[in-house]
Amino acid sequence: MPAWRLRNALRRLGSGLPPRGEVLHPGVPTDLFHAHLALYRFAGRFADRGRVLDLGCGTGYGSAELLAAGAAEVLGVDPRRLSVLYAQRHFGSPAARFRVGRAERLGGELGKFDAVVAVNVLPQVADVEAALCRISALLAPGGRLVASLPPLLDGQSLSLYRVNPRHRTALLLWDWLDLLRGHFDSFHLFRQLAPAGRVPALGSPRPATVRAEDYVFEELALSDLDEVGSLAAVVVCERGG
Numbered sequence: 001m002p003a004w005r006l007r008n009a010l011r012r013l014g015s016g017l018p019p020r021g022e023v024l025h026p027g028v029p030t031d032l033f034h035a036h037l038a039l040y041r042f043a044g045r046f047a048d049r050g051r052v053l054d055l056g057c058g059t060g061y062g063s064a065e066l067l068a069a070g071a072a073e074v075l076g077v078d079p080r081r082l083s084v085l086y087a088q089r090h091f092g093s094p095a096a097r098f099r100v101g102r103a104e105r106l107g108g109e110l111g112k113f114d115a116v117v118a119v120n121v122l123p124q125v126a127d128v129e130a131a132l133c134r135i136s137a138l139l140a141p142g143g144r145l146v147a148s149l150p151p152l153l154d155g156q157s158l159s160l161y162r163v164n165p166r167h168r169t170a171l172l173l174w175d176w177l178d179l180l181r182g183h184f185d186s187f188h189l190f191r192q193l194a195p196a197g198r199v200p201a202l203g204s205p206r207p208a209t210v211r212a213e214d215y216v217f218e219e220l221a222l223s224d225l226d227e228v229g230s231l232a233a234v235v236v237c238e239r240g241g
Contacts, residue, residue, distance in 0.1 A: 025059040031200035038215035044069025050114025056121030060087025103131035184237035
């Protein structure tokens, strides 16, 4: 095992996390971690003073970012028990709570939320229709879903994406948008961009070369969908009153 992978595995084990897999936490600040952190900071723009559901919260670092952005309260939900335990230990507070759960099984007992944040979560859900129904039902009138999606625009990219077994729902970007139209009244589309001339190594175990604050988010017209780029598409969907 290369030295960086071994160090990262030991850091994860020391934190009570599995040594392998896409387990992101501040102790292993790779390019992938910082790309996700940037997505949370973007989502924080829509969390000001509201009650927020962090869906697929992982180790909780994103929930902490949402609180720092001004959220009044954050509930983090994730199917992985070890990640939830880490989040409780490192980021739990009266304003930040964490629990084990799945997107397609969210219950009404959670109450209403002003925003739901789903960073790279929806493609990992087997029953996306059920998950979107649950999310829509949990949003208060005027509430928003902020979700990042893979910017897949052609069959070849889609086939490569499906190779990863974690990607349980693989769709082209416009198919995702069609799904969202069935559950929300309006949405805006953004693209995540790295600084010009710098390409993050998202599969590398080495420390980040592009930090969260270096990323830029630009809104796109739907007619410019082909310009979404290769990092992430972000949709901000609103539930009507």
